Amino acid sequence: MDNFLAVVDDDDDVTTQYAAEQSMRDYYRQRNTVTEVHQKSVRRILSPEHDDIVTAIRSGQEESLQKLTDKTFAFNEADQRGWLPLHEAAVQLNKNILELTFEASNPTVREQTTLKGETPLFLAISHGLVENSNFLLLNGCNANAADWEGDSPLVIGADAKSQAADGASVMFEAAAGGNPDALTLLLDYGADANVSNHSGHLPIHRAAYRGHYQALAQLISVTDQDTIEESGMSPLHSAAAGGHPDCLQLLIKEGFDVNFMLHHRVRKGYDDERKSALYFAVSNGDTQSARLLLEARALPNQDPVKCLQVALRMGNYDLINLLLLHGANVNYFCRVNTTHFPSALQYALKDEVTLRMLLNYGYDVHKCFDCCYGDLPHFPDGYEGWTPAVIKDTMFCEVISLIWLKHLSGKLVRIMLDYTDYVKLCSKLKATITEQKEWPDIQHLLSNTRSLKHLCRLKIRKCMGRLHLRCPVFMTFLHLPKRLKDYILYKEYDLYGQGRLTALH
Template sequence: MAVSRVTLPGPTSATLGSEDYSLYSSLTEEELIELAIEHSLADANRSSVQAVANKTPTVPSAPGQASGQHCPPRQQMVPPPAYPPSENLEGATQSSFVTRNGQRMVAWRRYDGTLVLPQPEEEVNPMIKVIMTGDVKTLKELVKSDPDSLTKPSKEGWLALHEAAYYGQTECLDVLLRIQPGMINKRTLREQTPLLLAVARDKLPCVRYLLEKGADPDIANRDRETPLYKACERENVRAVELLLQYGSEVNKSCIQGWTALHEAVCRNNLQICQILVDAGAKVSIPNMYGITPLFVAAQSGRVEALRFLIKNGADVNSQAGDGATALYEACKNAHEEVVKVLLSQNADANIAAKGGLLPLHIAAQRGNDRIVSMLIPVTSRARVRRSGISPLHLAAERNKNDVLETLIEAGFDVNATLSPDRSKMYEDRRSTVLYFAVCNNNIDATAMLLEAGAYPNLDTFNPLLVAVRQGCIKTVTMLVEHGANVNSCIPTHPTSFPATIMFCMKYLPMLKYLLDNGCDAESCFQCEYGSRPHPPLKMFRSQRDDLRYTSDTSSITKVQFCEMVSTPSVYRWAGPIIDVLLDYVGNVQLCARLIEHLDSYEDWSVIKEKSVPPRPLMQLCRMKIHKILGIKRLKLVDTLPLPGRLIKYLKHEERATKLT
């Protein structure tokens, strides 16, 4: 088997030969090539770092170029990489390597790190090398010896004229255009003219020369970007002035409908904005998504550009294709100063996007308290109600407690419910703000809402069930103290006993707390089979699915306590659960299945004896007193002039130490 031989380029170029083959014998040819590329790219990066370490001189910044940016000497520049015609690899890292057959290959790594299939390296045209260095004399000699080289394109369709414009070689441009002036508007495969390349590279002398020689300033590239658009993108003020001076169309749009003004506004360049408007640029022209320059300014937080556009007549209430206004977008992106400016110019805060949300909704969702405070006075409560969702819902859903507090203080209804259409968007058919807070286990928001008057029994699925399932005793306590129904059930998963018991079977202190507050324990012992044999157990859905809504409840039968306590996840707790429940009932009869559970474990025999009627008179008296007083009065038993032992007895606290 032949040994693959891969040359790794770099300062210490290495060749993998037979001595290294044992290390790489498992690699395929493609993997070896990729390994070579990895080494090549690593060497390229090391070279770049070394160049910086050697204090490469800096040059004055060109318009649109970052200050202090390193500019390699002209003689070190390389021609544009030989990109595959099918893909634009601008910004990709290029590297070269040699295959075992001696073929020089070139590969690219995209910005996201992925590799592109290597291709044979294109030999650099001698004329391009001369253009790169600006050697006019040699260029003239090459043109005389080989005139056809002027019209020979590269793989990307680049001619010598494009190269001269790209590298800013004005004298070379002059030589080439004197020979063939008709090439001045020739395009590459990406529809780039020499003028567009010169503008994109900030080569102002070349731009001026090409315009003077008659270059068309409105020929766009494949993305329909004109030289004027590129000049605004580069923030090159002088190039913008030159192009407009030579008749460039100021309102021409790119493939997505953006104009030069969109681009200037996006960069907050007021000088260019003023030049464009003076040249006839329309301040409210939309792109293909209905986005105007004003919308761009609001979206990106360009306050100066926003004021400029408003001053020049831009409509502050214009809407994008999705119905969003500039105010909506500013709220979405938390641009406070933009919101302030728009509201000062009478921007309408009651224009909803297609989704029905107002700027106040999106501000509450994003959690910007200051913007919410600005919007509350100018937002119609009727429009909020018409939207089918309160900003309170969105603040609670995203745990934005500061915004929630601000909205409550402003008087928004804490018992507002979602419209049926919006409620259907949630699997559990949630409706109230309180449900959102409890579902997120947000104790502070739950307390805030309950103190403000939120009623805990409005949802299809009671928030108490969610809190019990989460095991958060603090939330459960708050909900119960504010009137939550401790006997609530799940409409789509009916049980013969309270569903709250089903969710806290493994957490006996919480079960006891619910029973102390009126949870119906007696229903757990009402079995339709009694002492008769029970049918085989059915498979139950996971408790995680118990709060899911389903419209088809016709085939669902009620689940009994003895069936639920027999499930694999609970049956080991059956004895202690029954023991606690027996403290809250009088004379009851255990069904055959519950007796079977108590017989399965020797230590549970005491619990079985405890259940045998008649129950002790003390227990029956306690149940009678509870029935007469009621839950509300029992909560005040500590204030009665009764012996402490009797109070503990009435509150079932004589077994508290044992349970904890």
């Protein structure tokens, strides 16, 4: 459509030209395409006066333009882009040029759009020309005029450059550009901030995504909460997706719900079916935004793919620790890689720092030593390496005995024993770790009684429950010495915390 060129038979017949162009636009809007052959065969014929007018406008020659104002027909001719001289004047810095062009143009075309759906007001807003915008609004241009796709003039879903191409909202353009003066102007002239585009986005979403703090502050007061809920998404999602902690902080301060979840119709646009604003922050590796949301009591376990799983996959210690500190479920199960033991361990097999974090926050170690075969062989007759179970199927002993992982088995089991009392090794796991250098130490622990101090710690942790271990803030309610609390929480094995302290010193 960008290259569509129409034929004009009579330069003086403005009405016929305009009707023909509108008809052809409707046709190609339905077709949504123009063949290459037709593009080459059709040409728009413009008068010499039109070319002189456009040249005068672009060069800012007021006197030359004044002399041409009596050529009314030429001011109503559109080029191959659908641009009238009025569109050209709307994007010029010289407001006098716009005023002259506006007066010379037929009133019937003052709201005409380009082939990309841009009104003169839209173009003035998109170029940040507030004085031009003010002039157009003062002279009756509609801040809420819908584009030829039927979208509200307040809404557009693409970025600043493609917004004009989509032919949409002057208000949305102002929000995307973060122009507070333009927003104020449009709002003063009745622009509606509560009309969404075809994808459901409101101007407040665009301002939050772009990180335009002042524009966002303006839009908060004029955007209805009911409209935001109907859109299926919160500006918090937009601010988190765009990575703008200052905007997040403003929205939280203004009372936006940090646990507002994406509507299903929005979620289905993401392969991971994410729901929370926190997920956007975590997936961006944005620790600052994630901290703001968590400190405002965002729930970390609401998404189908857990935020902790995303942080583990990224290997981001700060995010992992932050999520665990605010109650992320260390014992989640992944829907894709089905295992009998909690899935988080898969990301910590080679990383003791991460492994210790998981174990300190209540990882279910006993699940790793739970094997249905026990001392029996693991390959009975007819065993094909898979069972009818859909989830929680593959056992730890099967995973860690794989040829490319078995060299990690000794160190992994030795660390796990710091968080257990007595465990029994199945035949396969035992056969695997007896080949490792850690086997003598493991054998010593398994064949001797653990210390009373260690057993007491395990008992207290069991009484606390995994929910309390996931949220160490509960420890503040226990009337125990700090040294004892640290022991219960395995602070001596907190490699992440020790590393941070070392870095600070």
